[in-house]
Amino acid sequence: xxxxxxxxxxxxDPESFAFLDGMRRRHFPAERNVxxxxxxxxxxxxxxxxxxxxxxxxxxxxxxxPIPLVVSGLRFLGRGTAFEIAAPRLASLRRDFAxxxxxxxxxxxxxxFRPHVTIQNKVPAGEARATFxxxxxxxxxxxxxxxxxxxxxxxxxxxxEAGAFPFGAA
Numbered sequence: 001x002x003x004x005x006x007x008x009x010x011x012x013d014p015e016s017f018a019f020l021d022g023m024r025r026r027h028f029p030a031e032r033n034v035x036x037x038x039x040x041x042x043x044x045x046x047x048x049x050x051x052x053x054x055x056x057x058x059x060x061x062x063x064x065x066p067i068p069l070v071v072s073g074l075r076f077l078g079r080g081t082a083f084e085i086a087a088p089r090l091a092s093l094r095r096d097f098a099x100x101x102x103x104x105x106x107x108x109x110x111x112x113f114r115p116h117v118t119i120q121n122k123v124p125a126g127e128a129r130a131t132f133x134x135x136x137x138x139x140x141x142x143x144x145x146x147x148x149x150x151x152x153x154x155x156x157x158x159x160x161e162a163g164a165f166p167f168g169a170a
Contacts, residue, residue, distance in 0.1 A: 004153040006045040006053060006162060008097075009038040010090065010115075016069075016144035020083065020117050027081065027120035027131055034158040038150075039085060039117050041094050044106045047153060054163050056100065057149055061165040064093065067146035071117075074136050080121030081132045087115055090146055 012020065020037035045053055072086040094113050098105060120131050148166035152159035 004047040004155050004160075006042075006047055006050060007040060007152040007154055007159060008042040008045060008053075008057075009040050009150045009152065010067075010146045011148040011150050011164065011166070012037075012039075012069075013066075013145040013147055016071075016142070019142070020071075020119065023083075023119040024117075028118075029123060032122055037117050037119065039115055039146075041090075041097065041113075041149070042101075042105070042109045044109060044154075045101065046104050049104070050151075050153075050162060053101075054151060054165075056097075057151060057163065057165040060093075060096075061149055061167050064167045066167050067093070069144040069146055071142040071144060073141075074132060074139055075116055076132045077118070077121060077128065079123055079125055079128050080118060081128060081135060082116040082118040082120075085115040085117065085144075087146065090115060 011017075017037065024033060024037040067087055067089045069090065070086040071083045073084040075082045075084050091113055098110070098113075102110075120128060123131075146167070148164060150161075151163040151165070153162045154160075
């Protein structure tokens with residue numbers, strides 16, 4: 001189905017992904033946790049332009065070196081918690097894509113980019129606050145690496161893989 005919206009996320013090095021996904025499995029309500037830990041760059045690109053999007057991703061990522069990231073802090077979401085990610089090179093790459101796809105961005109995707117990985121969401125506010133405070137008490141920044149971009153189709157349930165575009169794959 002070509003009209004399924006596309007989601008673009010960042011791929012992580014295996015160790016960082018294991019940590020982030022483990023935290024998500026520990027804190028996210030199991031019945032709602034249908035996708036792995038992820039950092040979303042775009043929430044809704046046109047599925048009708050999937051081949052064009054994939055061609056752009058393939059061309060751009062082959063010339064991009066893996067991107068250093070820092071899990072720099074925690075963000076309280078009201079009903080959940082996220083790890084904030086500091087990554088100037090990722091922000092620049094995302095800005096380039098946003099400029100390229102400006103005419104098809106939703107308001108959410110056109111808004112300021114605040115990179116994060118949600119590890120808990122849609123829980124009662126008290127539980128969310130307790131998780132945030134517990135994690136904040138022992139938080140230490142963590143270095144990670146962005147290894148490429150992952151494209152997904154959204155059809156209402158778990159995401160469906162639509163492509164992987166590793167950095168530096170020239």
